[in-house]
Amino acid sequence: MSRHTIANDTRANDTADDEIVLSVRNLSVEFATGNGYTRVVDDVSFSLRPRETMGIVGESGSGKSVTSMSIMRLIPTPPGRIANGEIVFAGQDLLQLSELEMRRIRGDRISMIFQEPLTALNPAYTIGNQLVEAIRTHREITRKQATERAAELLDLVGIPSPRQRLLDYPHQFSGGMLQRAMIAGALACDPELLIADEPTTALDVTIQAQILELLRRVQEEFGMSMLFISHDLGVIADVCDRVGVMYAGQLVESSDVFELFARPFHPYTEGLLRAMPQHTAGSEELVPIPGTTPDLASVEAQCRFEPRCRHAVAGCGETVVPLETVGAREVRCLRAHHLELEGAS
């Protein structure tokens, strides 16, 4: 086991310097609650290579958004704070940058799109105004040039008659078009990394398919890396190269997407897969994960999934479980080596 770790560490170091766009190391984020701080993201580490799409999947409240917001340093402080960790982007630790330096990176080298397209744009300004602003914040060009570029971007994301559409207000767009406009804004400065936080959750499946297609296309065209957050394993399976599974603030497993679906290492991943209705034929019972996610304010260092885990044995709930490297994969489970878990059918 330790051999594995060492070997993989070496491998990681080989690629670290020039091959890795973003490296999140031991990230912990806390929020002030009634009594003290609650750790909502705990010791999360992962990295992203150029042109790679890394997915993060997990149930509501597992810390996906907080993780992505931390990368942008957009955690509201207070009540939040990044308690620990490093976020290395293009060789510099983002957490060490001044606010001004960070602002130069946001929207320029790292962009972000969000779940709810309708609320993510300012209702009081036109789409064009907001795109132009996004461009001119980072590029010293005239308003006219910026408007030109904005129209090009709208065209790029597949909005018909872009020049007229620039004059529309967000409420005049449908949800799918808004998400396209958001993507246009995110692409404005040709970013190296795009963080997409559940970009299709609020959309109909047919629109979701369009947006996923669009994202795939622009990632190709712009040669970006993408951090793709979703709670839908189907979507993850569709777009990601690698995937990390989060549970109650921790990354419990991360792996190449094919390997993960073929053979999950963590019982939680297995549980998620088994609970999906597609997993079973119509007449069969679904296999839910019993219980509910823990209240983060009262979790302790031991395995957080233990109370709901069908593979748990005595002792599971008593030991602190580290994230362990197994081959090219990582898993946070004491019994990972002993379990033969069921993958996607």
Add this chain to the structure above:
Amino acid sequence: GTGTQQQSTGDWRTDADRGAILRAGARLTPAWVSKTFDPLKSIGGSDIVLDRLIYGTLTGKNAAGQPTPWLVESWSQPEPTVLDLKVRQGVTFHDGSPFTAEAVKAGLDRNRSAGSPYAASLAAISSIELPDANTVRLVTSRPASGALLLTLSGREGLIPGPASLADPDSMATNPIGAGPFQILEWRQGESMKLRAYPGYYDKDQYLVAGIDFVNVNDEVSARNAVLAGDIDVGFVDAEGVPALTANPGTAVAVNQSDAAYYVNINLTTQNPPLADVRVRQAINTAVNRDQIASAVIGAGSAPAWQLFPQGYPGHDPALEKRYAYDPARARQMLADAGYPNGFDMKLYAVSTTPSITRTTEIVAANLNDVGIRTQIVAGTSWVQDYAIDRKGDAAVGTWLPRTDPTLTFQSLFGGVGTLNVGKYSSPELNGIVDQAQGVTDSAAADTLLKQASGYVVDQALEVPIAYMPSLWGYSQKIGLRDGTLRDHGNLGQGLDFTSVYVKR
């Protein structure tokens, strides 16, 4: 009134800036001044102040309460029922037309016509004749007294020019009088600008080129305005005196006025105790006049024991202190009248002015002390509630004596009159008053008036409380012609602008 605060001033002949405009505070809101300057519509408290400056009056009144010449140069009484007025020569109306005996007759006839508010006060005149070009002869139904001359120093003596009389509506904006000033600009509720009429007969009577009246709502605003230098002179209250005297740029003139605070009593049998003279006497005895005068009304005030102040016709020194403050005695008097446990009464305050409220509160406290449970009603339309609907038993207010003292008795106790709430009428008093109206000899008249005053006090028909001082705050920019700032005696009748000038 007499100025009590003296000021060492220079000689007006050298000091006065004859081209200066004096800025004075006055109440110019609709409640206080009507929009038109038709004498017949002169009802607001400030009307007379402006009217007098625009029209002048036939006679004037001096500090001793005696009539003085003004637009009427002199008078004589060839017969007891005939009063000849000599119209001053060389006087012209603002439109240049001469001020003639005919014009005076026309004006007076209008003032005494039926429906005029002065019909009652000029009722004594039975006809007006013009024996010669300069004389107006008033023929009276009774022997004429000096009172009629005094009456003509008031609203009754306002004479509009023939042009105005021909078109009364024009008096709203362009009243033509023979007075010292003309209207330059008039904004009701805001300001009134008067400018000296160049054709006025006496260049030295008024020493300013104009008067700008600025609206001030009340004594406190007026005081603030004087302190802030917004106006040169304005009426203030006792509370303003310390600030105005302490401030180097301002001063206060304290004049005595004829007005008094008093308790008007509803003399009906609606509240039986009040119909009993002993109860009324007890009430009179229960009120602590000295304290109200000194502690509450303050500077320039004096306790009042009868209708008229000292120096006013009908004032009887013998009546002073008749019902000296003695709560124990008052209680005894009540017991004697059959009310050992007191009774309930409703006391109206006629306005929300602080001094009225304060006086009302003290009177109520005084009455409560002797067992008369008094409930105050303030801030309501007291005229309607008290005077018309007769909902109350008494009201604390201020009383402004008529220029003719007999009219005072008539309006208060003569059976009619709004303020005679109980429509009280006593044959005995009426008789005395009638007699006084017919007496020519002023000494004889005075005796009768004293008799009437005595009757009112004996019967305790009202509760006189204290004479109101008339207080003027003024800026040191103002010079005083004779070292005193005079006013027209009765409160609200305004400053005597002949007494002031603006220093160079």
Add this chain to the structure above:
Amino acid sequence: MTEPTSDTLLEVSGLTKHFPVRGGVLQRTKARVRAVDGLDFTVRRGETLGLVGESGSGKSTTGRLVLRLIEPTAGRVVFDGVDVLKLGRGAMRDMRSRMQMIFQDPYSSLDPQATVADSIGEPLSVHEGLRGAKRDGRVVELLERVGLKPQHLHRYPYEFSGGQRQRICIARALALKPDLLVCDEPVSALDVSIQAQVINLLKSIQRDTGISLLFISHDLSVVRHVSDRIAVMYLGRIVEIGDSEQIYTQPRHPYTETLLSAIPVPNPVTQRRRERILLRGEPPSPLDPPSGCRFHTRCQYAMDVCAVEEPVLAPAGRGSSACHLHDYGPGLGGGTVLDLEPTHRPVPA
């Protein structure tokens, strides 16, 4: 379309709801949202009919109309032989005990100020006049039925997670032992793991009580899992209705096909091999639905006739489909859309 039989519990015909849109200076009705526009379907006893469709297609409105929570513009709702829309106030109230509903958002479907006992007990006190301990006794039974504990009786909704709240809602709906349960997206707001718990609960209840379900969802995979038959809605109309497995494997309407292709399968291997059909353009507004077939503006197989003539729901396979492909053009004749070769596809008009 199935003929009503004795084991038909609910029969809906010509059900229509147009919402007025007011505007202009005088606030007159200037347009109408054709939320539901002429639906015909039946629900048999003990069966689950799934209702799928995109957002705004009129699913919830249909649910409300069936329960007569809103009055339809036109149409008939016959429940167990009784024309529901003709019932008077009192009879309607009695009828309500036989048909119940659970809603999408478990957070807003419970009164935050009422305890669990009050919420679940409400139907009991309204219809059976139960109070106090008697009522609480019944509530406890119901709680246990949905997997909650007696000690939850006096708690407030905020003390429960989403899944637990949905259980409380189910308990409330079951209190009167209804014959029909309309489930309006009962699991859409829940996490996958919890979603499965609730679906299993509903299925087990159906097994035990023989209740009929009208199961509304936008998620075809969930609907397929729970339903015996499925109705697919598009812009206020049913475009295809039929046996659940058949709809899933042999769609007979292009829209159903698109919908199926758009659902990502949680398996990268299969998912990446699947053919994707991307819909053109944006969904049209229900204020002004397209002429002819409402789907023609986005349909990849659209023909000239589609813009003109409105297809009717006609038997196709073990169900019905409203599509001209079955009789015009290549003439599927009731076969599945999947049989259409892309090369043989007619060029869209």
Add this chain to the structure above:
Amino acid sequence: MTATLSPPTIESPAPRRRGSGRLLRRFARNKWGGVAAVYLVLLVLVAIFAPLVAPMDPLAQDLNAVNQPPSAAHWLGADDVGRDILSRIIYGSRVSLIAGVSSVLLSLLVALPIGLVAGYVGGLVDTVVMRLGDALQTLPALVLALTLSAVLGPGLRNATIALAIVFLPTFLRLVRGQVIAIRKETYIEASQSIGTPGLTIMRKRILPNIASPLIVQCAVSMAFALLAEAALSFLGLGVQPPEPSWGRMLATSYTYVYSAGWQVFMPGIAIVVTVLAVTLFADALRDSLGREIRRA
């Protein structure tokens, strides 16, 4: 405690606390709200026990002490007829509290049922009620109160009625707005689908849920009532002399700003502090109730 889990693991004893306990604790967390609450409780006690608390009879005149500055005998000085200002402020609190509480209650009493029905039933009833409310609201509160007081005549009771009328549209709107908002909540639809009668829904489902904003609005209106009563009294339409009221005291003191300036401050400060306390109390209440709503 380990992770709180849903069934079957939950065993924590179910606290049967009704909303108020939680509310109190949350309320207490707001420091200023607590201070305000303590002040208001004290004020109510002072008002109730004024005869015991006040050093003197508020009506007793001492004409030798007219406008006396603060001294050992009169801690806050004496007024224009020599009454003890402290005692009058203490008694004046009665007027303020009565005006504040009763005008709000009166208004609520009328607005609550009407607003509930208008909001729930909608249609013509709603339109008529709202038009009347709109009309009432086109008149600035003070102008309306002034006119009403002039109509009804001066006095505390009439001022209170006038204020209640002034508050009507606010409460009507609030109740109706809240009812309309809550009517859209799914749990109302759930009740309707159960067949619960409209009146029961209004009483058991809607009323408890609009209570919180209503309570907050009551506190806010009470603060306004205090100010408005002072204004009416200042204009001479409130309490009748010699009864002490803060507004009247201020009106009186206005006369003496020069000679006895401190008189302007005392009743003014009493008004400001009390209004402030009511406002802070309302804020704290809103916060603690707000959390209740949000979490739900």
Add this chain to the structure above:
Amino acid sequence: MPVQFILRRLISVIPVLFIVSIGVFSLTYLIPGDAAVTLAGDTATPERIEQIRQELGLDRPMLVQYFSWLGGVLQGNLGTSIYANQSVGDELLRRFPVTFSLAVGAMLFTLIFGIAAGVLAARKPNSWVDRLVQAGSSVGIAMPSFWIALILVLIFAVNLGWLPAVGYVAPTVSFVGWLKSIILPSIALGVGGASVVARQLRGSLMDVLTLDYVRTAKARGISPRAIVLKHALKNAMVPVLTVLGVQAAYLLGGTVIVEQIFGIPGVGKYVYDSLFTLDLPVVQGSVIFIALLVILVNLLVDISYGLVNPKARQT
């Protein structure tokens, strides 16, 4: 469409105004006593009062009086003051600029201080600036405007002598004089509004700053300053506008008392004076006038919603 929207709002005003007119008329009708009594003076006999009543038409039945009055109002004739014998409409128009000066002054004060304080506080929640703004605005709301007026007069007019204690100067007469004459009353009127606006804006700004599109703006690297002043402020102004509408009405009411204290011949003072002299045509006319002003302000507020909220512009 904005024109349609405004038209619709204007039409909805009609029933409101009608109800107001009935309300105002019957209210004033109920006021005990009438002007005839006051007009007649203290020597009047009941007969004389009755005569004046007849002259003024006060003896007619209420409905007759109402419709004759309404007829006049509809033709723009608000009646004639009983005392001043002048057209109420003319007088109101003459006084309106005075009150308007005050109201604008107070509104400016409200807006400038309210918005500045609200923005400052919201930018750094819980900082000392925020605490100061919160404390200051709480006290500002708690202070009756007439008390503020008294204290302002005491300080700036009496003690410092910088500004006049009473009176109004028309700007046509002296601009500086006008400015000086409205400063204190405007502040007295505006403090409450500024406090309310500051609190409301602080709250709504803080709410808006947690919204998704602000997060989007941050994620695009837009400066905090631009985020607050461009993105947040405009949207946060929506609830502030509502508050401003209410404040405008409140402010108009406040002029009654402040104009009284400062002796300013505006509309508020006109109402007050007429109430105490029972000059009913004036009461009716000016109250209707004020109601119209309030309605107008609300209309403006509604229209300005469209400025900050493009959605409102459409419907």
